Each structure stands twice: as C-alpha cells, then as structure tokens.
Amino acid sequence: MNIETSLLGVPITIRPTAFGAGVLSSLVVALLTREHRVLLSTAAGMLWYSADAAHVVGHIVSSQLVDAPMDGVDFGIYPMSVYLDHEVSPMQHIGRAAGGLTASLSATLVLAMLARMVPSAPAKQILTIAAAQNGLISLVSLLPIPMVDGGVIYANMRKLQH
Numbered sequence: 001m002n003i004e005t006s007l008l009g010v011p012i013t014i015r016p017t018a019f020g021a022g023v024l025s026s027l028v029v030a031l032l033t034r035e036h037r038v039l040l041s042t043a044a045g046m047l048w049y050s051a052d053a054a055h056v057v058g059h060i061v062s063s064q065l066v067d068a069p070m071d072g073v074d075f076g077i078y079p080m081s082v083y084l085d086h087e088v089s090p091m092q093h094i095g096r097a098a099g100g101l102t103a104s105l106s107a108t109l110v111l112a113m114l115a116r117m118v119p120s121a122p123a124k125q126i127l128t129i130a131a132a133q134n135g136l137i138s139l140v141s142l143l144p145i146p147m148v149d150g151g152v153i154y155a156n157m158r159k160l161q162h
C-alpha cells in the first residue's frame, strides 16, 4: 500500500513505514512535555515531515545544480534519494549529497533563531521542536557511513585528493 506522489517533478514513493518516524517523534515529545502535551506532540508528528521535506528539497535542488538530477525518493523510515546514474564525477556526488545537509542545517539555524525571538509558549516550543528535528537530521546526515550524505561526501573528497 505505497503512495505515489511527486515533489518538484521528482517521483516519490511513500511506504507505510514512513508513518513510523512521525509517530515516534510525536511519542518522544509527549514523553518530554507536560503543558500543551497534545498540541506539541501532534505538531511534532507533523513537523517531522516538514524537516524531511526540507532535506529532500535540498537534494533535489543541489542535484539539479550539479547536473546529476535525482531520479526519485524512496520514503520509508527516512526519505532515501534514488539516483540511477552512479557514474557521476566525485564533485557531482558531493554536490548532490551536500544539498540535503545544507538545507537541514539552514532550517535548524533559522528555526532556532525564530524560537529565540518568539517570547511565549506554545509557539516557542513548537519552533524549538522543529529546530531540534532539523538538527537531528543534520547530525545523522553528517555521519561518515556509506549511504548517508556524510559518507558519500567523505568518500568522494578522498577520491578528489588522489
């Protein structure tokens, strides 16, 4: 029971497991909050997908900028970028991997600044949750493991040095 959709012209397959991340996010926030618990945990569940979407848009834009466009997104627990052409240059690999990271880091900074500027609950908490979600995605993306953006970037930076 997959859902087929598209974002900026890129086909996206949403698998049932995609709902897991939002539910988990919502549960974590429900456990960590007392006031406005229902509002904040519901917001957290939905906001998780906006953080995922920001990351994916970053990849779509950067992959087009380096002329090695993304072919699709396989959205399970997390949105995995699908590229059919693996014979691209190290700079193109780095470019298309770096877009997601750049988008998530930028979103984290902007949301954290907004959270500081907004004086009152629950808007402040909602912005803080959104910043934390984008921050978490940024951190995981930076990990130097294969398949993850960080791993792709490090591996291709090493290739460039040879």
Ligand SMILES: [Zn+2]
Binding pocket: 055, 059, 097, 100, 101, 141, 149
């Ligand atoms: Zn990514």
